[in-house]
Amino acid sequence: MSLLSKLFFPGSITPVFQPIVSTVGSIHLHGLEALSRGPRGTHFESADVMFDYVRLKGVEPEVDRRCISLAVDAFRELEVETRLSFNVHAKTLACDAAFVPDFLGLLERHRIPAKSITLEIVEHSAPWLERELCAALERLRSASVSIALDDVGSGHSNFKMIVDTKPDYLKLDRYFVREMKHDLHRRAIVDCLVSLAARTCSRVVAEGVSDEEEMEALRSRGVDLLQGFHFARPAPVSELRSHPLVIDARSQLRGQHVR
């Protein structure tokens, strides 16, 4: 069996979720980002290695579809109402014409409101088919799906991508969060992105927040959506159920329903 076919074998990809927190008021759950882990005991346990392999094989659309489908199933088991983000390659949106209708159909079948969904665009190779990509994004926006641009500031997630994709969320790459306190240039880039977000009606999400100091530094600069090991590591549903952020979100929801 080839490595690629192993990825499509039942149970070989495990969906995990990492909380994105809002620090507006108290720290609370803003949403969950669905991530994927490859087969245990293989190099593909590292998502970076697995997705590089997928890109080199040119099968991003097939694997994106599989990961999203598995994540939706797992999310349903979590029984929490929150924003849910999926990663998708720009190539999938641009080259797989059936992706958007199939994706919206999947949400409908699972009764997940499209307005609670964010698609995070990841891209590692340019050029993509701009016209097709923009048309797919327009269809998603019309259905109330939010768009995020992943890893902003690194690789191909650059200013051109911001202009082309007009994202609702700008996900600041962890590279700029790390050592921010001691690095003038990193702080300047964060400030620049916060200003850009304010002018384009989007929100900045800082990735890779690893401690209190980074959290406070980001908050003081106006970044109030944060994600990283400081709050929670990516975890499967079985572990996430007992995470305080999820428990808190569930109890708040129950409170709202009672009221």
Added chain:
Amino acid sequence: MRGNAFAVAVVMDAPRLLIVDDEEPILFALSDYFTGAGYRVDCARELEEAQALVAHVPYDLLVADLRLTGTHGAEGLELVTFLRRTCAATRVILLTAYGSSALERTARARGADSFVNKPIALRDLALEIARLLGQARTGT
């Protein structure tokens, strides 16, 4: 650790090898031998798997078969080219059963450090690995 004349002394800091071959028995034999010698060994069966690994793991040395199951039979050359785009330090040994001086020139021009004809005794391959790891690589 099994007895091996080429065992490296400190396992924690042992050099990291990537062995790339599409033949499972060869992969197993090389991996077993060099793990026994104290190296940290990863294996890849396909070009793209090896490329994905070298993009994320800082290997000290790569042993790759020139011809992997794939398209045109020179995947080893593609792998060296890919590696040299980002990494000058990793040493590379290309193995081939179809060697020629022209092919060797091409391999070296792409950045291979050593071009070895198969079959090769494990002992000789171990000597070549030790030799290359004992030298600092000077540019590509």
